[in-house]
Amino acid sequence: MRLSRYFLPILKENPRExxxxxxxxxxxxxxxxxxxxxxxxxxxxxxxxxxxxxxIIREEQDRAGALEIMMPTIQSAELWRESGRYDAYGPEMxxxxxxxxxxxLYGPTNEEMVTxxxxxxxxxxxxxxxxxxxxxxxFRDEVRPRFGVMRSREFLMKDAYSFDLDFEGAKAAYNRMFxxxxxxxxxxxLQAIPMRADTxxxxxxxxxxxxxxxxxxxxxxxxxxxxLSLPVPGADTNFGDDAEIGGIVKAWTTPYxxxxxxxxxxxxxxxxxxxxxxxxxxxxxxxFHFGQKYSKPMGASVTGPxxxxxxxxxxxxxxxxxxxxxxxxxxFHDDNGIIWPESVAPFDMALINMKPGDAECDxxxxxxxxxxxxxxxxxxxxxxxxxxxxxxxxADLIGLPWQVIVGPRGVAAGEVEIKNxxxxxxxxxxxxxxxxxxxxx
Amino acid sequence: MRLSRYFLPILKENPRExxxxxxxxxxxxxxxxxxxxxxxxxxxxxxxxxxxxxxIIREEQDRAGALEIMMPTIQSAELWRESGRYDAYGPEMxxxxxxxxxxxLYGPTNEEMVTxxxxxxxxxxxxxxxxxxxxxxxFRDEVRPRFGVMRSREFLMKDAYSFDLDFEGAKAAYNRMFxxxxxxxxxxxLQAIPMRADTxxxxxxxxxxxxxxxxxxxxxxxxxxxxLSLPVPGADTNFGDDAEIGGIVKAWTTPYxxxxxxxxxxxxxxxxxxxxxxxxxxxxxxxFHFGQKYSKPMGASVTGPxxxxxxxxxxxxxxxxxxxxxxxxxxFHDDNGIIWPESVAPFDMALINMKPGDAECDxxxxxxxxxxxxxxxxxxxxxxxxxxxxxxxxADLIGLPWQVIVGPRGVAAGEVEIKNxxxxxxxxxxxxxxxxxxxxx
Numbered sequence: 001m002r003l004s005r006y007f008l009p010i011l012k013e014n015p016r017e018x019x020x021x022x023x024x025x026x027x028x029x030x031x032x033x034x035x036x037x038x039x040x041x042x043x044x045x046x047x048x049x050x051x052x053x054x055x056i057i058r059e060e061q062d063r064a065g066a067l068e069i070m071m072p073t074i075q076s077a078e079l080w081r082e083s084g085r086y087d088a089y090g091p092e093m094x095x096x097x098x099x100x101x102x103x104x105l106y107g108p109t110n111e112e113m114v115t116x117x118x119x120x121x122x123x124x125x126x127x128x129x130x131x132x133x134x135x136x137x138x139f140r141d142e143v144r145p146r147f148g149v150m151r152s153r154e155f156l157m158k159d160a161y162s163f164d165l166d167f168e169g170a171k172a173a174y175n176r177m178f179x180x181x182x183x184x185x186x187x188x189x190l191q192a193i194p195m196r197a198d199t200x201x202x203x204x205x206x207x208x209x210x211x212x213x214x215x216x217x218x219x220x221x222x223x224x225x226x227x228l229s230l231p232v233p234g235a236d237t238n239f240g241d242d243a244e245i246g247g248i249v250k251a252w253t254t255p256y257x258x259x260x261x262x263x264x265x266x267x268x269x270x271x272x273x274x275x276x277x278x279x280x281x282x283x284x285x286x287x288f289h290f291g292q293k294y295s296k297p298m299g300a301s302v303t304g305p306x307x308x309x310x311x312x313x314x315x316x317x318x319x320x321x322x323x324x325x326x327x328x329x330x331x332f333h334d335d336n337g338i339i340w341p342e343s344v345a346p347f348d349m350a351l352i353n354m355k356p357g358d359a360e361c362d363x364x365x366x367x368x369x370x371x372x373x374x375x376x377x378x379x380x381x382x383x384x385x386x387x388x389x390x391x392x393x394x395a396d397l398i399g400l401p402w403q404v405i406v407g408p409r410g411v412a413a414g415e416v417e418i419k420n421x422x423x424x425x426x427x428x429x430x431x432x433x434x435x436x437x438x439x440x441x
Numbered sequence: 442m443r444l445s446r447y448f449l450p451i452l453k454e455n456p457r458e459x460x461x462x463x464x465x466x467x468x469x470x471x472x473x474x475x476x477x478x479x480x481x482x483x484x485x486x487x488x489x490x491x492x493x494x495x496x497i498i499r500e501e502q503d504r505a506g507a508l509e510i511m512m513p514t515i516q517s518a519e520l521w522r523e524s525g526r527y528d529a530y531g532p533e534m535x536x537x538x539x540x541x542x543x544x545x546l547y548g549p550t551n552e553e554m555v556t557x558x559x560x561x562x563x564x565x566x567x568x569x570x571x572x573x574x575x576x577x578x579x580f581r582d583e584v585r586p587r588f589g590v591m592r593s594r595e596f597l598m599k600d601a602y603s604f605d606l607d608f609e610g611a612k613a614a615y616n617r618m619f620x621x622x623x624x625x626x627x628x629x630x631l632q633a634i635p636m637r638a639d640t641x642x643x644x645x646x647x648x649x650x651x652x653x654x655x656x657x658x659x660x661x662x663x664x665x666x667x668x669l670s671l672p673v674p675g676a677d678t679n680f681g682d683d684a685e686i687g688g689i690v691k692a693w694t695t696p697y698x699x700x701x702x703x704x705x706x707x708x709x710x711x712x713x714x715x716x717x718x719x720x721x722x723x724x725x726x727x728x729f730h731f732g733q734k735y736s737k738p739m740g741a742s743v744t745g746p747x748x749x750x751x752x753x754x755x756x757x758x759x760x761x762x763x764x765x766x767x768x769x770x771x772x773f774h775d776d777n778g779i780i781w782p783e784s785v786a787p788f789d790m791a792l793i794n795m796k797p798g799d800a801e802c803d804x805x806x807x808x809x810x811x812x813x814x815x816x817x818x819x820x821x822x823x824x825x826x827x828x829x830x831x832x833x834x835x836a837d838l839i840g841l842p843w844q845v846i847v848g849p850r851g852v853a854a855g856e857v858e859i860k861n862x863x864x865x866x867x868x869x870x871x872x873x874x875x876x877x878x879x880x881x882x
Contacts, residue, residue, distance in 0.1 A: 009561075009562035033558055035512070035517065035554060036516070036545075039517075041558055044509060073514060073595065092540075094515075094537065094539065099582045102477075106547075120474060137578070141539050
């Protein structure tokens with residue numbers, strides 16, 4: 001993408017309304033624009049990150065056997081009356097009426113609707129296990145939305161729902177999502193630690209939050225240092241093997257880990273001081289087992305191998321991709337801006353032409369751009385006539401993993417400079433070597 | 442994907458509520474489920490088609506220079522009061538209030554919001570042309586939603602918005618989208634004919650509908666037969682060349698073409714009888730130029746090369762991917778079910794194991810499945826123990842372009858049968874040859 005044809009509205013000043021660093025940097029880097037309280041447009045740079053994050057989530061959901069669907073945002077109140085949540089949910093639910101005066105709502109979550117889909121079609125235990133997920137906008141009418149997309153009203157959520165014959169099956173489904181989440185966050189460069197959680201308004205009796213550590217995190221968390229060295233399950237993990245998956249979950253739930261609400265001081269004090277890690281954390285995922293909480297009132301049952309009807313045992317599994325992006329920035333930034341992990345960077349590199357109009361600089365840039373693009377790399381080519389200082393500041397702010405700097409003096413020597421955004425290391429090298437290093441095929 | 446682990450709730454009976462063939466087939470093939478009047482969940486098979494359709498739309502929008510963003514579904518009424526449309530829009534707009542009693546609405550379209558984004562950042566003609574699009578759910582509270590996703594209340598829409606300094610620039614932007622739409626629909630196997638259109642509530646003075654021909658189309662259309670042989674612009678079309686793009690638009694707007702509302706009987710009767718094509722059509726895209734209709738009341742202006750402020754000249758460009766899928770089915774089906782064009786088929790082929798449990802059938806299927814999947818093909822492997830007749834009926838109904846039939850007799854001879862869903866042609870061939878023909882690398 002040529003920057004001259006891109007829409008990247010960088011802000012020079014720190015926006016006053018932004019209280020946390022991710023909000024500030026997302027506004028400054030032109031990733032999002034606030035449209036109303038707790039409501040954001042994702043501008044081109046932000047949309048690219050959102051897509052990359054969603055792709056990783058999707059790949060790991062699919063790998064774990066979940067199937068993607070898409071449920072509508074607007075739901076009928078009728079469904080929520082069946083589960084009893086229509087009256088119970090409170091003012092965070094955005095309620096509305098259509099032109100025929102029917103009560104509707106903007107879905108804050110989808111347990112009822114997916115249970116309705118299930119009961120409409122599935123009759124036999126032979127069709128289980130089943131796990132359906134979607135990535136769809138949700139609305140929760142927070143009384144005081146803030147922190148940008150970290151706590152907004154309209155937000156994207158990946159929510160998966162598992163259906164099994166009995167608790168044993170549901171536990172296996174829960175474990176698959178648990179392991180899927182470990183892989184998902186690791187692929188984004190994050191250190192995520194599962195912590196036993198309160199189940200809240202979703203209900204249920206088994207739940208984990210996935211917390212990433214970030215100095216600017218919203219809450220206090222406590223865990224054993226062992227987490228930092230636990231091996232993360234690889235791409236070859238066999239999600240069809242309940243024992244293997246269960247073993248991974250066991251390893252990741254054995255050391256102590258707790259959020260503030262669930263913290264047990266007496267257990268904590270029994271852990272050696274050098275092994276305790278007390279830090280700030282941000283919740284990026286939440287999984288629940290809630291058994292028959294919805295299947296029973298809504299009549300979602302299957303015939304079991306015993307010929308009898310069984311209400312299915314369910315779980316739900318959420319990740320907020322929009323919130324997750326803010327969390328990634330909280331974990332990876334410096335004074336100059338964002339430092340994207342490669343897997344979710346909006347572009348793989350910035351190609352900085354120091355002197356557009358100079359025939360040699362232009363030629364080298366065009367060739368580099370064509371070569372890397374052909375190799376499948378996403379290159380943001382800064383072909384604008386901004387001053388060099390401004391170009392460097394922009395590249396640092398938007399945080400692409402690499403900067404390739406093409407100036408007249410280097411080009412005359414057949415060289416370019418490459419800079420690693422994370423380490424700050426700069427290296428001058430032959431043009432072909434730079435192309436090679438950055439992925440030219 | 443193994444069918445035994447997939448969620449494909451086929452209906453054996455024709456659902457009574459479905460009045461048109463696409464609605465009937467989408468329900469029967471387990472693509473969608475109705476959740477409320479005019480509101481649908483997309484089940485796994487439907488979601489795959491939706492993704493493929495959106496990917497083509499996205500690629501062609503990007504090729505034409507449009508930039509993808511994502512605006513929220515819920516909008517502030519304030520914005521719509523600025524343009525004057527909040528009161529003008531009528532009961533199709535879903536209005537609501539948040540917990541602070543602020544008037545909000547579920548966006549039926551996004552002219553106001555995107556104009557707000559524009560005016561917040563863009564100051565100079567040097568930042569033009571600009572075209573921003575998103576693919577987002579919309580809500581229009583139709584008084585009588587029907588025909589499935591063809592006329593639903595909550596629907597997906599790709600809406601692009603162009604911003605230019607003057608009419609000339611806006612016309613060039615309009616032309617780029619015009620050509621982009623020709624390519625988009627052609628890639629989906631559709632014959633789309635642009636027809637001059639009424640501008641309706643969006644307003645403006647230049648507008649085309651893109652109509653595809655289908656026997657079961659909703660409206661009567663009239664056009665010159667020349668359209669059927671006009672060359673569609675290729676992937677090498679230079680969207681940076683206004684003259685080239687303008688020439689294509691000229692060629693595609695010269696022969697007579699009109700919907701019922703815009704039909705001029707006297708012009709029509711002047712066309713030779715053999716050259717007239719009177720047919721049924723379905724609208725799948727709509728583009729508008731509306732100049733300063735929103736930029737003026739909302740104060741979206743840039744400094745021109747003359748140093749003066751100019752309200753920008755705008756256009757909007759819509760395609761409804763969910764509706765488009767129904768239109769594709771209206772155009773491509775037979776008595777047995779859907780016949781997907783390859784580019785939007787949910788899977789490339791059905792692999793039908795006629796005798797699961799038979800060691801040789803299983804082995805051949807597994808190898809075939811692994812080989813084609815590794816080559817990047819989407820294979821739906823029917824490994825269920827359903828009877829052969831049911832497997833064939835399902836494969837025909839869901840309309841994958843190819844069926845690969847693996848039975849014990851063929852396998853003993855080293856052969857499989859492949860069937861082309863569109864032509865019905867069957868061919869028995871060596872296993873390796875079949876794999877080769879269907880894309881094994």
